């Protein structure tokens with residue numbers, strides 16, 4: 001930790017030692033105005049406040065805290081994670097192919113497939129567990145972008161960020177890491193060589209299932225693509241609303257404690273499930289027997305995240321019956337909130353991605369692990 005770099009918990013709890021200049025308030029004031037008045041000589045009353053699509057002190061504060069958390073030179077927030085992805089990919093243009101990891105968040109797969117088809121862009125979906133083949137593909141196609149998600153969702157596979165960054169650098173490709181499931185508490189992709197880290201801030205960063213938001217944070221803000229993305233956000237208007245930015249800031253203050261509590265719960269639940277006779281497989285890098293345990297231990301700090309999947313013995317109907325019998329855990333999509341959610345991803349992904357029909361994804365929250373385990377136990381029995 002450098003002298004001027006605060007530890008994440010201090011940075012987050014105080015939002016970078018925020019104090020309202022006018023009142024001394026510890027909480028950022030919410031300013032709902034979309035437009036701001038000028039003086040008689042037409043100079044703005046506040047040069048930072050002209051029109052809220054241009055600038056907004058609440059989303060600027062969120063960006064500054066996130067940039068410090070991610071060891072980034074700059075960060076931008078968006079009205080959703082997918083708005084961040086779509087602005088970035090659109091700004092790259094169609095001249096070079098893009099590479100997207102297989103078996104990641106389905107919304108990213110669906111959007112990039114449709115976008116590339118419409119734009120006549122080449123899209124190559126690759127196996128995140130096979131860097132040799134990725135290196136060969138990159139050598140042959142010189143992609144503009146390599147997009148990885150680690151841990152991936154819902155397969156919960158860990159991708160070697162440093163190794164993928166070396167492949168990207170060898171071909172002047174941009175490596176973007178979707179670090180939503182890892183969170184800035186457990187992973188620092190920019191320190192491992194990624195060029196941009198992305199989050200669906202809808203998940204752990206906000207943490208309370210009441211805001212849609214996205215983040216891109218960049219290691220080197222002088223990259224031309226970063227300047228384009230920044231300009232496009234301003235010009236095309238994919239900005240986060242002030243109230244959403246305020247809620248995001250409020251949620252972020254407790255990010256560290258929430259993430260560590262949820263990760264500790266997930267680790268206990270993963271062990272319980274792995275030892276249960278009604279469960280075929282548990283996918284969680286925190287388990288010593290997981291194929292990615294060694295890599296995840298090297299690449300993540302302080303925990304392995306709150307997302308895990310498990311395959312129920314007996315197939316689709318049995319998995320759906322287990323989900324249906326839960327009384328504490330809630331059947332709903334999303335992850336990274338304080339409440340524990342379960343999802344049958346095959347239903348969502350419509351058999352499009354090979355996700356097993358007996359797989360259930362658990363997005364673990366911060367409730368009592370004893371209650372969550374008792375609920376799973378009664379549902380599996």
Ligand SMILES: Cc1ncc(COP(=O)(O)O)c(C=O)c1O
Pocket residue numbers: 080081082083105107108149153178180181199200201202212213214334335
């Ligand atoms: C890993 C991951 N990346 C990106 C997204 C998309 O984010 P949003 O829903 O905020 O657009 C999601 C949403 O579930 C996600 O889980």
